[in-house]
Each structure stands twice: as C-alpha cells, then as structure tokens.
Amino acid sequence: MSVKLLNIDTDSPADLAKMRSGDRILSFNGKLVEDALDLQFLLGERTEVLLERDGNQINLSLNLPDGSEPGWEIEPLELRTCKCNCVFCFVDQQPPNLRSTLYIKDEDYRFSFLFGNYLTLVGISGREFERIIRMKLSPLYVSIHTVDPVVRGKLLGLKSAPVLSKLRKLIDGGIEIHGQIVLVPGYNDGKVLEDSLNELLPLYPGLASLSVVPIGLTKHRKGLNRLRPLSVDEAEITVDIVRSYQKKAMETCGSRWVFPSDELLIKAGLEIPQDDYYEEYPQIENGVGIARWTYEQVEQALEEGLNQSVINGRILWVTGHSAASFLQQIASDISERFIEINIEVLPVQNRLLGSQVTVAGLLCGKDILDSLKDYFRTYSQRNFDKIYLPPDCINYDGLLLDNYSPEEISAELDHLVEAFDGDWVSMITGQSGSNR
Secondary structure, three states, X not given: XXXXXXXXXXXXXXXXXXXXXXXXXXXXXXXXXOOHHHHHHHOOOEEEEEEEEOOEEEEEEEEOHHHOOOOEEEOOOOOOEOOOOOOOOOHHHOOOOOOHHHHOOEOOHHHHHHHOOEEOOOOOOHHHHHHHHHOOOOOEEEEOOOOOHHHHHHHHOOOOOOOHHHHHHHHHOOOOEEEEEEEOOOOOOHHHHHHHHHHXXXXXXXXXXXXXXXXXXXXXXXXXXXXOOOOHHHHHHXXXXXXXXXXXXXXXXXXXXEEEOHHHHHHOOOOOOOHHHHOOOOOHHHOOOHHHHHHHHHHHHHHHHOOOOOOOEEEEEEEEHHHHHHHHHHHHHHHHHOOOEEEEEEEEOOOOOOOOOOOHHHOOHHHHHHHHHHHHHHOOOOOOOEEEXXXXXOOOOOOOOOOOOHHHHHHHHOXXXXXXXXXXXXXXXXXXXXXX
16 A cells, blocks of 8 residues: 655655655555545655655655645545446446446445545445544545345345445444446336335435436446336336425425436426525436536526627527527527527437437537538528537547537537537637636
8 A cells, every 4th residue: 555656846844855756655654555535635744655666665754834735746546346237237338349437336435535536435444434434524426226135235226235334333423425226127227216214314314315217228228137217107207206205305304305307307397497496406426406406507697697788699509409498598588688699409319328328428420420411401591600519528638429629610610619618608609718
C-alpha cells in the first residue's frame, strides 16, 4: 500500500521537503497510506512522511502553512471493477468501437464517495466497511434494487445478495446513503417493490433518498437474458406505488424520500411535478427532477439574465426523444415572450443503441450528425446562429460516445455547434457571456 508521486512542482511545499518524482508515500504521521484518499484525509499543517525511494525508506517533514497545497501530482486511483453479472447491466449492452471507458464495470466505494457512482456493496470486505466508517466517506450511492436477497441475487447474477444488513451497518456508522432501484419487469416490480419500500423506509434519514428508474435496454442484447421494457400500464402502477410510499414518508419523516425518475413519469404519461416536490433534488444525477430543474433554470434566466439588446437569434436545440416534449414547450414559451428569439427542438432517434434508449445523454455523434443532415435536407432554407447539443452526452474530454466532437459535427454541417455548458442565457440567445 502506497501512493506514487508522478510530478513535483518547483518551489512547492513538496519540493521544499525534498520529495521527488517517483517517490512512493508509505505513511503519514505513522499511519499507513493506502491510496489517494488517505493523502486527502491525513494531510495536516505539518506531516511526517515516510517515503520509499530507490528501494530505501526516507523520513521527511512536509509543511503546509495556511492550508496550502502540497504541489504534487500523484498516481490516480485504480478503479475497482464489479464482480457481478447483472441481468440488466448496461455495459454488456454496448456495441463495439465506442470510447473505452464505456466498457468498464465499476464497483468502487471511493468513486461512489468522490463522484456519486452507484455500487452494489457486493464484495466489499469488512476492513473496507471499517475504512468507510472511519474516514466518514459519506454520502455513498447504492444500487439496492430489492431487499429480497434471492431476487437481488438473480438480478446481480449471484445465488444471493443481501443488502439490508450492509445498509444498516453503514448507517449505524454515520454514513448517509442515497439508493436506487432499477425496475426490471417480472423481477423486482409490483409486490416485490412494495415489500422493498416497506423495509427501506425505516432506514430514513440514514437512507436519505431513493429513486425508482426503469430498466434501460439497448438493441445489442444477443446472448443475454431475455428482458423487456416496462409497459405504460406497469409504469402507471409503479408510480402509484411510489406515491403511496411518498405519502407514508411525508407522514412519518417529513420527506417524500422516494422519487420516480422523469423517464418513468414520461412513460406513464404523467405531468412533471412542481419544484417543491423534489425537495433538494437529491437524485437529479439519476434523472429524477431534471425536467423540472430545467424549467426552473430557464425561468431564472428569463427573469434575471436576458438583455433586451441581445435577444435576437435563431437557435436549434438537439435532444433525445424523452426530453423533446418539455423542451419544445419551453422553446414555445420563450418565443411567445420574446418574439425576436426563435428556438426549434430536434429530437434525435438513437440508432446506435436502439429506439428503447431515448435519453439525451446516450446520443452518439453519428446519430446527431445524420439527424441534422436530414433536417437540413428537408428544411434547406433554415439557418441557425447556433446549434446546441445536450451537456450530458459529452464526456470530460469533449467527446460523444463514438468519439465525435462538437467541432467535427460543426465542420461537417458548416454551422456553429456547441455542447450546452449550463449557461441558459447563451442557450436561449446564442450569445456567449463575453458577447452579452
């Protein structure tokens, strides 16, 4: 157990302490260093460091006055992978030749703490549970799916996969949990879902929130378990079950606690609830409340951010089919209030993954490009000041699933194409912050 130093900034505290690139940190103040998390949690204003250099151990003192940074680059955390064989695993449903990170099945409590990744808690050792509690790695995000060990085992490709005792251990240790239930028809819906919610509700506030999301199925399932998507009737029944437990949770806990995803509501043909329904939006990264949050962000931009001198543009928003209707309503409302602005919405069918995948975040560059080309062939006289792609279809490197970039799409279309960066005034007017 150690952490390797990859680079040391000149004249930084680490440099002044005589640390070098290639050194391995073994301990801080006598406490063993396992990974980068320990560096974050064990560093103090003055730290006694045990290093390994060229096979020898060296003791150094690292001084960090006034909370200054050490000035080093360390090796990244090595992602731990999942040992389950989930019947609905989205990674198994990917076509070839996409970006490499899409084929990684992660199961790492450290990444859950740092980035909100969901994990099953399968395979985490007793020592790791102790470390989570000792270091207060909270909150964590857990794929619960059901509390029935046998049913959960079937879902995860195991004989049995109990979860309640593990949740209680973490909660008793002061760890806050946010959970998800991926609903698979015939496995954990209906009565099984009701039983799970009944067992999980008493874990509040330790289990601070719970989302119920429908299974995602691509067209690439050859050789995999035969599964089907949730029907409209099943979606309606599921929302009814969730709402019944929201009522119980409000009566006993003062929180709705469990939330249906936007995709589930849209599948059931139901309206998106108001802002206060989602409380603090604890599950927004799991697709819960993103539509309402979008409405609120747009309204704020309309009220606070629009300058009458710059609201003149023709904009095209690209999205998936599930978000198209509410974005079209937003665009219509904006155009009614500001006649100088013309916003159109282009829903793109996901040909790469199949028609069952309708969320914007899983659109690939080729599908977007082909849809835009078809659009311009049909409406050859239309020109746009800017075309916006949804933000969650772009990774940290600015690439889509199939490694297309917005710049490549822009070059092929001879139109300015950008990914939405969170600035709704720009999204509405086409004007960047520096030009407003």
